[in-house]
Amino acid sequence: MTIKLHRDYGQECTRLTETKGYIEYVLHESEHNEKAFRDNIKEAYANLNSLDGSEGYIALLTNVQFFEMTKQNIRQLQQVQKRPYFCRIDIKPDDTNHIQPLYIGKASLFRPDTQEPVIVDWRSPVANVYYEGRIGEVSYETSTGTEQAELHLKRQYTIEDGELLDFRDIDITTRDELLQESLGGSADSRLKDIVSTIQEEQNRVIRADMHRPMIVQGAAGSGKTTIALHRIAYLIYTYGDRFNPDQFMILAPHQLFLKYIADVLPELGVEAVRQTTYLDFVQENIGKKLKLTDPNERLFRFLEGGGDAELLRFVSRFKGSEAYKQRIDAYLQSVVMRMQPEGDCKLGKRVIATGEEVAKFIREDYVHMPLYKRVEKVRKILQDRLKVKKKQMLKDIHDHYDERLEVALSLQNPPQRKAKVVKLMDDREKLLKRVEADAKTLVKEYMAQFAKADLAAHYKGFLQSEELMQTETGYGDGVSEQPSEQVSEQQLRFLQEHSLALLGKKRMELEDTAALLYLQHKLYGLLTEVKVRNLVIDEAQDYSIFQLLALKEVLGSEMFTVLGDLSQGIHSYRGVESWEAVLATVFPGGNCQFLVLEQSYRTTVEIMTLANRVIVHSQTPGLVLAKPVVRHGDEPAQTVFAEQKELVAQLLQDVEHLKADGMNSVAVIGKTMAECKLIKKWIDTLGTDMSVTVLDEKEDYSGHDLVIVPSYVVKGLEFDAVFIVSLEEEYTTDELDVKLLYVAMTRPLHRMFVYSMAGKTQLLDVL
Numbered sequence: 001m002t003i004k005l006h007r008d009y010g011q012e013c014t015r016l017t018e019t020k021g022y023i024e025y026v027l028h029e030s031e032h033n034e035k036a037f038r039d040n041i042k043e044a045y046a047n048l049n050s051l052d053g054s055e056g057y058i059a060l061l062t063n064v065q066f067f068e069m070t071k072q073n074i075r076q077l078q079q080v081q082k083r084p085y086f087c088r089i090d091i092k093p094d095d096t097n098h099i100q101p102l103y104i105g106k107a108s109l110f111r112p113d114t115q116e117p118v119i120v121d122w123r124s125p126v127a128n129v130y131y132e133g134r135i136g137e138v139s140y141e142t143s144t145g146t147e148q149a150e151l152h153l154k155r156q157y158t159i160e161d162g163e164l165l166d167f168r169d170i171d172i173t174t175r176d177e178l179l180q181e182s183l184g185g186s187a188d189s190r191l192k193d194i195v196s197t198i199q200e201e202q203n204r205v206i207r208a209d210m211h212r213p214m215i216v217q218g219a220a221g222s223g224k225t226t227i228a229l230h231r232i233a234y235l236i237y238t239y240g241d242r243f244n245p246d247q248f249m250i251l252a253p254h255q256l257f258l259k260y261i262a263d264v265l266p267e268l269g270v271e272a273v274r275q276t277t278y279l280d281f282v283q284e285n286i287g288k289k290l291k292l293t294d295p296n297e298r299l300f301r302f303l304e305g306g307g308d309a310e311l312l313r314f315v316s317r318f319k320g321s322e323a324y325k326q327r328i329d330a331y332l333q334s335v336v337m338r339m340q341p342e343g344d345c346k347l348g349k350r351v352i353a354t355g356e357e358v359a360k361f362i363r364e365d366y367v368h369m370p371l372y373k374r375v376e377k378v379r380k381i382l383q384d385r386l387k388v389k390k391k392q393m394l395k396d397i398h399d400h401y402d403e404r405l406e407v408a409l410s411l412q413n414p415p416q417r418k419a420k421v422v423k424l425m426d427d428r429e430k431l432l433k434r435v436e437a438d439a440k441t442l443v444k445e446y447m448a449q450f451a452k453a454d455l456a457a458h459y460k461g462f463l464q465s466e467e468l469m470q471t472e473t474g475y476g477d478g479v480s481e482q483p484s485e486q487v488s489e490q491q492l493r494f495l496q497e498h499s500l501a502l503l504g505k506k507r508m509e510l511e512d513t514a515a516l517l518y519l520q521h522k523l524y525g526l527l528t529e530v531k532v533r534n535l536v537i538d539e540a541q542d543y544s545i546f547q548l549l550a551l552k553e554v555l556g557s558e559m560f561t562v563l564g565d566l567s568q569g570i571h572s573y574r575g576v577e578s579w580e581a582v583l584a585t586v587f588p589g590g591n592c593q594f595l596v597l598e599q600s601y602r603t604t605v606e607i608m609t610l611a612n613r614v615i616v617h618s619q620t621p622g623l624v625l626a627k628p629v630v631r632h633g634d635e636p637a638q639t640v641f642a643e644q645k646e647l648v649a650q651l652l653q654d655v656e657h658l659k660a661d662g663m664n665s666v667a668v669i670g671k672t673m674a675e676c677k678l679i680k681k682w683i684d685t686l687g688t689d690m691s692v693t694v695l696d697e698k699e700d701y702s703g704h705d706l707v708i709v710p711s712y713v714v715k716g717l718e719f720d721a722v723f724i725v726s727l728e729e730e731y732t733t734d735e736l737d738v739k740l741l742y743v744a745m746t747r748p749l750h751r752m753f754v755y756s757m758a759g760k761t762q763l764l765d766v767l
């Protein structure tokens with residue numbers, strides 16, 4: 001049936017026209033207000049000096065605030081103008097007899113004249129009914145408690161360019177056509193918002209209690225990244241009265257990924273949320289650009305095995321463990337204990353502070369502060385006390401000499417009297433000068449014993465310390481699957497020599513960043529004022545326990561949303577081995593929520609089935625296979641070639657066909673960067689009109705017809721079609737290879753081609 005024949009079509013068209021009209025009206029009004037506020041600001045500036053200081057300032061601030069709000073409202077309304085809402089729910093609250101249709105969209109708009117909501121924000125409490133409610137009895141939580149209601153209708157709309165193209169009524173039994181439509185679409189180089197098709201299990205994550213930490217194990221394509229961003233938008237809307245956007249932060253793996261997700265929050269009407277990487281966050285807060293060894297190089301060193309591979313693997317894992325943090329704590333303790341004051345701080349014979357007192361300041365009274373802030377505090381206390389003491393001392397000297405001068409002046413013998421008075425005055429002058437001079441340098445000299453060493457010096461100090469070298473504690477701290485695993489002296493010695501050698505070359509490893517952040521926080525305090533209280537971490541499987549602990553410590557908050565997939569844990573030698581370990585070590589006490597997302601939305605049943613046949617070869621603890629939403633496509637093509645040239649020629653031909661078929665984004669995934677460069681070389685040799693680029697973690701890939709990406713860079717991204725190519729590098733049955741191939745296979749939305757050279761198909765052969 002064409003939608004135009006639907007009995008509600010006319011009414012829905014009228015409603016859409018009215019809504020657009022009202023948006024237009026509000027926009028017009030807002031633009032007028034915006035101008036008025038702008039003029040007011042100018043005027044307030046001009047009057048700033050003539051008015052009483054605070055009055056002028058308040059006028060300015062108020063107008064700036066209104067101006068910003070209006071500007072944001074305008075932006076939001078402009079964004080929804082062409083698609084004001086995506087669904088409608090008809091609900092009857094239990095305390096009324098009136099069924100109210102509510103139109104849900106990406107903004108909220110209310111008509112004061114009719115007291116009716118025109119658009120209800122998707123994040124509002126009642127909108128939850130759209131995502132989770134079934135026709136019939138429903139309830140939803142508001143800030144004042146649980147509301148009961150009856151849900152009579154759930155209707156989805158397809159609106160494009162302000163025109164109503166279709167609508168359909170849905171419930172649990174209905175196939176979610178809007179979802180199917182959305183998943184059938186084409187990928188570009190940016191992630192998009194999914195407000196109209198958020199699924200129930202995803203909705204639970206988005207709306208989960210902000211105050212409790214949450215870990216989400218989500219299969220590839222289950223929407224973790226998307227959910228992470230929607231959750232921030234939801235939290236800012238819901239808790240906006242208590243938290244500013246700058247109190248939220250999202251951590252993503254690299255710059256390429258940040259660019260990939262950059263549009264979603266602004267699309268959701270959210271601005272000013274920090275989106276960064278762990279490394280950048282650390283560098284910003286220690287005030288130093290670190291020269292790191294290439295972690296991907298090491299990844300492949302592990303793959304090759306042999307040599308020091310096992311010991312290097314130990315180094316990576318141990319540096320991310322709680323045991324490493326504990327050793328740093330012990331080192332910090334020893335630094336504090338070594339700050340044993342050498343005697344009292346005295347001006348002459350007068351004590352400004354006793355050694356015990358100073359030690360107590362540092363070790364007890366100001367223990368909540370970073371160590372060198374405590375030292376600064378002590379300096380300040382001593383200076384303040386000195387000021388008082390000096391004044392008193394000078395007065396005492398004056399009093400003392402005044403008395404003696406009085407006696408001297410009463411002497412009868414004039415020459416004797418003169419001599420005495422002169423001497424007393426000289427003595428007094430000398431003494432006063434000495435006191436002044438001593439006072440000037442006293443605190444500085446006393447405090448010299450607590451001289452500051454810089455971060456690198458302390459890290460080096462730690463690496464050379466006996467605290468690092470303790471062997472008695474195994475790292476049975478939830479990091480290792482074998483709690484009884486012992487750390488040997490040989491392992492620690494290797495870590496020490498390896499790290500000191502790197503430091504000697506002014507280099508560090510990514511694994512050192514947690515220690516650096518933690519030491520910075522404990523010794524000096526972070527360099528920026530960290531307002532962030534609420535943290536969302538994507539691709540969290542690559543984080544170590546220590547990285548998470550350090551973040552928790554520096555933010556002073558547990559409001560973490562941690563999303564990851566252990567099946568994609570290609571850095572598991574330094575990242576999360578099991579979520580239980582994170583629960584036990586980072587969020588102990590049972591307050592942390594743990595949710596599993598199995599449903600995968602990205603790819604077709606055919607592609608996901610093949611990817612699942614790969615991942616079952618991994619040792620991932622508690623592996624949960626991804627369940628694709630029912631969407632069928634072509635079988636993945638698996639082809640073996642005899643010649644590299646022949647393979648690449650076929651690939652180029654296929655890509656051209658795919659492009660002609662409307663596949664926007666196509667990627668070739670090679671196992672390593674070297675493999676990617678080889679593919680590129682062949683493409684250049686064969687020639688093509690397409691723009692082709694090899695991606696690393698820093699680049700933006702929009703604007704290219706074809707991208708070639710190493711398997712370890714591609715996580716998190718998606719493309720319409722993907723070619724997994726093995727020219728020289730094959731995927732073996734090794735754990736890391738299994739995960740790399742799985743990550744690669746879960747990137748396509750619609751089509752997948754596995755092209756390998758003969759003899760390079762080891763893992764594929766066992767499928």
Ligand SMILES: Nc1ncnc2c1ncn2[C@@H]1O[C@H](COP(=O)(O)OP(=O)(O)OP(=O)(O)O)[C@@H](O)[C@H]1O
Binds near residue numbers: 197717
């Ligand atoms: N409810 C939904 N409605 C429409 N599209 C969805 C929904 N959930 C996820 N998607 C789509 O599925 C794809 C995968 O989402 P996303 O990248 O957020 O998943 P992920 O769990 O982070 O994946 P991975 O771990 O494999 O990187 C995206 O194209 C996203 O738009």
